[in-house]
Amino acid sequence: MSVEATLPIGPYHPALKEPEFFKLFLDGEKVVDVAIRLGYTHRGIEYLAERKTYNEIPFLVERICGICSNVHPMCFCQAVEEAWGLQVPDRARYIRTIIGELERIHSHLLWAGVAAHIIGYDTLFMHFWKHREPVCELFEVLTGNRQNYAMNCIGGVRRDIDPTKHKALILQTLSQIRPSLLRLEKAVTEDPVVRARIENVGVLSKDQARKLCVVGPVARASGLAIDVRKDEPYAAYKEVGVDVKVLTEGDVLSRMLVRLLEALESIEIVKRGLDAIPPGPIRLEPKEIVPGDGIGKVEAPRGEDIHYVRSNGTDIPERVKIRAPSYMNVPSIAPQIIGSSLADASLIIAAVDPCFCCTERIALVNVKTNRESSVDFESLAQSWRRKSKHS
Amino acid sequence: MKTAKLRIIAEVLRSLASRAYTLKYPRVASPAPQGFRGKLEYDIEKCTGCAACVQNCPAAALKSISNGDRRTIEVWYGKCIYCGRCEEVCPERAITLTTAYSLVTGRKEEIKSSVQLEINRCLRCGKPVATARQIDKVRLQVKDLVLPEDYDAYLSSLCFDCRKTVQAGLLLAGRI
Amino acid sequence: MLPLTANSLVHTLSNIAPLVEKLRSVLGDRFQKYSTRNERRAYVYIRKEGIRECVRVLFDQFGARLSTISAVDRNFKFDVLYHFTIDQDGLVASICVSTPKQTASLDSVTDIVPAANWIEREIQELLGIKFVGHPTPGKLLTSDDWPEDEYPLRRIG
Numbered sequence: 001m002s003v004e005a006t007l008p009i010g011p012y013h014p015a016l017k018e019p020e021f022f023k024l025f026l027d028g029e030k031v032v033d034v035a036i037r038l039g040y041t042h043r044g045i046e047y048l049a050e051r052k053t054y055n056e057i058p059f060l061v062e063r064i065c066g067i068c069s070n071v072h073p074m075c076f077c078q079a080v081e082e083a084w085g086l087q088v089p090d091r092a093r094y095i096r097t098i099i100g101e102l103e104r105i106h107s108h109l110l111w112a113g114v115a116a117h118i119i120g121y122d123t124l125f126m127h128f129w130k131h132r133e134p135v136c137e138l139f140e141v142l143t144g145n146r147q148n149y150a151m152n153c154i155g156g157v158r159r160d161i162d163p164t165k166h167k168a169l170i171l172q173t174l175s176q177i178r179p180s181l182l183r184l185e186k187a188v189t190e191d192p193v194v195r196a197r198i199e200n201v202g203v204l205s206k207d208q209a210r211k212l213c214v215v216g217p218v219a220r221a222s223g224l225a226i227d228v229r230k231d232e233p234y235a236a237y238k239e240v241g242v243d244v245k246v247l248t249e250g251d252v253l254s255r256m257l258v259r260l261l262e263a264l265e266s267i268e269i270v271k272r273g274l275d276a277i278p279p280g281p282i283r284l285e286p287k288e289i290v291p292g293d294g295i296g297k298v299e300a301p302r303g304e305d306i307h308y309v310r311s312n313g314t315d316i317p318e319r320v321k322i323r324a325p326s327y328m329n330v331p332s333i334a335p336q337i338i339g340s341s342l343a344d345a346s347l348i349i350a351a352v353d354p355c356f357c358c359t360e361r362i363a364l365v366n367v368k369t370n371r372e373s374s375v376d377f378e379s380l381a382q383s384w385r386r387k388s389k390h391s
Numbered sequence: 392m393k394t395a396k397l398r399i400i401a402e403v404l405r406s407l408a409s410r411a412y413t414l415k416y417p418r419v420a421s422p423a424p425q426g427f428r429g430k431l432e433y434d435i436e437k438c439t440g441c442a443a444c445v446q447n448c449p450a451a452a453l454k455s456i457s458n459g460d461r462r463t464i465e466v467w468y469g470k471c472i473y474c475g476r477c478e479e480v481c482p483e484r485a486i487t488l489t490t491a492y493s494l495v496t497g498r499k500e501e502i503k504s505s506v507q508l509e510i511n512r513c514l515r516c517g518k519p520v521a522t523a524r525q526i527d528k529v530r531l532q533v534k535d536l537v538l539p540e541d542y543d544a545y546l547s548s549l550c551f552d553c554r555k556t557v558q559a560g561l562l563l564a565g566r567i
Numbered sequence: 568m569l570p571l572t573a574n575s576l577v578h579t580l581s582n583i584a585p586l587v588e589k590l591r592s593v594l595g596d597r598f599q600k601y602s603t604r605n606e607r608r609a610y611v612y613i614r615k616e617g618i619r620e621c622v623r624v625l626f627d628q629f630g631a632r633l634s635t636i637s638a639v640d641r642n643f644k645f646d647v648l649y650h651f652t653i654d655q656d657g658l659v660a661s662i663c664v665s666t667p668k669q670t671a672s673l674d675s676v677t678d679i680v681p682a683a684n685w686i687e688r689e690i691q692e693l694l695g696i697k698f699v700g701h702p703t704p705g706k707l708l709t710s711d712d713w714p715e716d717e718y719p720l721r722r723i724g
Binding site: 038039042044046047050082210211212213214226231232233292293295297304306308310318319321323327328331 | 639650655656661680686709710
C-alpha cells in the first residue's frame with residue numbers, strides 16, 4: 001500500500017461522527033506504535049454538574065452519551081440515593097432493570113452494525129440496524145423518546161410501565177427480534193471469511209486486561225469474569241439474576257460473541273423482570289439532603305460506569321466525579337494494535353466499542369521514511385475487502 | 392461458507408417480502424406515538440403564573456418576565472430539552488408536552504411561545520403583588536378555612552407590608 | 568473483632584476485616600482510620616506517604632481492580648480517593664489521602680497499576696495535583712491552547 005504525503009484533515013470534520021485521533025506508527029504494513037489523542041468532546045460535564053441542583057443533573061448527565069443514555073442518570077441517582085440513604089421502591093428497581101437491559105440490546109446491535117460496516121460487510125450492518133429499530137420504537141412508546149429517555153430521577157423512575165398496554169408491546173418486540181438475532185449471529189460465526197479476519201485479531205491477554213483494569217465485554221472476552229450486575233447487584237438484578245458470558249480468547253471474535261450473547265441474555269432478563277415486577281409506587285420524594293459520600297456503579301453496555309458524589313447538605317453537590325467505561329477500555333487499544341497489520345487497525349479500535357467511535361480519520365506515520373499521511377476509513381475498508389478476497 | 396451466505400441471502404429475501412420500513416415523510420404523515428415528549432403547550436385558562444416551571448427547567452428554556460402590570464412566561468423551543476420537568480411540577484397541570492415534533496424553522500430565535508398574565512397591584516400602595524389568578528386561587532383556598540364574617544376582600548388584595556400595617560391598625564383600634 | 572474508631576459502624580463481615588487488618592499491619596502509623604456505610608463501601612483514611620504500599624497490597628495481594636480516582640477541592644487541601652473494587656465481594660474500598668493545596672503532590676502508582684495512567688493525568692490537568700513519577704505526564708483532555716497553570720475544576724477563593 002503506497003503512502004502518500006497528503007494534508008491531514010484533522011479530528012474535526014463535517015464527515016466525522018465523533019472526533020478522536022489515532023496516530024499509527026507503521027513499518028511497512030505493520031503497526032509498531034500508536035498514540036491516542038483524546039479530549040475533543042470534553043464538555044466540562046463535571047464542572048457543570050457542580051453548579052446545578054440535584055434534580056437537574058440527571059438531565060445533564062443523560063447527554064454525556066447518546067447510546068448509553070440510561071446508564072449515566074441511573075448511576076448518578078444511585079450515588080445520590082446512597083449518599084442520602086434513600087430506599088428506592090421495588091417497582092422502580094424493576095423498571096430500571098428493564099429499561100437498562102433494553103438499552104443493552106440496542107447498544108450491542110448498534111455496535112455489531114458498526115463493526116460489520118468497518119469490515120466492509122454493509123449488508124450485515126443494515127440488517128443489524130434494521131432489527132434495532134423496533135427497540136428504538138419501543139423506547140419511544142415507553143419513555144417518550146428514542147434516546148435520552150429521562151426515566152430516572154432521584155428516588156425512582158418518572159414513568160410507569162403500563163401492564164396492559166406496554167407489557168404486551170415489549171414481549172411482542174422481543175419475540176420479533178430474538179430469532180433475527182440468532183440468525184445474524186450465525187451469519188457471522190459461520191462465515192469463514194468474516195471469522196478468518198476477526199479471529200485472533202487484536203488479542204488482549206488476561207494479564208494485560210487485569211493490569212489495564214478494563215471493564216465490560218472487553219474484560220469478559222479476555223477471561224475476566226467481572227460484571228457489576230453479578231458482583232454488586234443494583235436495581236432488581238439480585239431478584240432476576242444474570243448469566244454472565246465469559247470467553248477466554250480475547251480477540252475481536254470473542255468480543256463480538258460476548259456482546260451478541262449478552263443481547264440474547266438481556267431479552268431473557270427483560271422477560272423475567274416483566275413477570276416478577278411487583279405493584280406499588282414508582283418514586284419517592286427525598287425528604288432530606290444528607291451530607292456524605294455516595295458511589296453509584298452500573299454495568300453499562302460498555303462496562304462498569306462509576307459515579308462518585310459528595311453532598312454537603314445544600315441542594316448543589318460538592319463534587320460529582322464521573323468515570324465512563326470507555327475511559328478504561330480505550331488505553332487497551334495500544335497493546336492490541338501493536339504488531340497487527342494496518343488493515344486490522346480500524347477493526348481493533350472499533351472492537352473495544354469506544355464511546356467515541358471514530359476510526360474515520362487515522363494519521364499514519366511511516367517510521368522508515370518519517371512521512372505522515374492520513375487515510376480515511378473507506379480506503380481502509382477497501383484494503384480489508386481486498387485482503388479478504390485474496391485469502 | 393455456503394450456509395452463511397445462504398443465511399444472509401435468506402435474510403435479504405425475507406426483508407424484500409415484508410413491507411418497506413421507511414416512510415416518504417413529509418409527503419406521508421408520521422405521527423409520534425402517544426406519550427412522546429414533544430413541543431410543550433400552555434393552557435392559558437389554567438396557568439396562574441406561579442413560575443414553578445421556570446424554576447425547575449434544567450435547561451433554562453423557560454423565562455418569567457414581570458414588569459408592573461404583566462407577567463410573561465416564555466418558552467424558547469430551541470433550548471428546550473423536552474424532558475417534561477415543567478409538566479411534572481406545574482401545580483395547575485397547565486403544561487402538557489404534546490406529540491408535535493416538527494419544529495423546523497429558519498431562525499432559532501423565532502420559535503418562542505409565551506403566555507401573559509395580568510398582575511394585580513396593591514389597592515393601598517400600588518405595588519405589584521402577584522398575578523390576578525394567583526390571588527384568586529389563594530382567596531378561594533383561604534375562604535374555606537375562615538368564617539365568612541372574618542373574610543375581608545380588601546385585606547386579601549393588599550401587598551404583604553400594607554396588610555401588616557392595616558391589620559395592626561385594626562388591632563390597636565380594637566376592631567379585631 | 569477489630570478495634571474500631573468512633574465514627575465507624577460495627578461489622579463482622581469477613582471481606583472488609585482482613586483487608587483493613589492487612590493494611591494496618593503494612594502501613595503502621597500511616598494508617599489513620601476506617602469507616603463503612605454499609606457492607607459494600609469501605610473508606611480507609613491513610614497518610615499520603617503510604618499510598619504506594621497500600622495500592623500494592625490491594626492490587627497484587629487482594630486482586631482488586633482500580634475503578635477510578637476522585638479528587639475533591641476542599642479549599643485548603645485536596646481529598647483524593649482511590650476507588651478499588653474487589654469484584655468477588657462486590658466491595659468498593661476507597662483509600663482516602665489528603666494533600667495541601669499549595670504543594671499538591673502525590674506519588675504516582677502507574678508503575679504498579681498501569682490503568683492509573685490516564686486517570687492521574689486527568690486529575691493533574693483538571694485540578695493541578697502533581698503525580699510524582701508519572702511516566703507520561705501531559706495534556707489529555709483540555710485543548711492545546713488552554714493555559715498550563717489554569718485548572719478548570721479548582722474552586723476559586
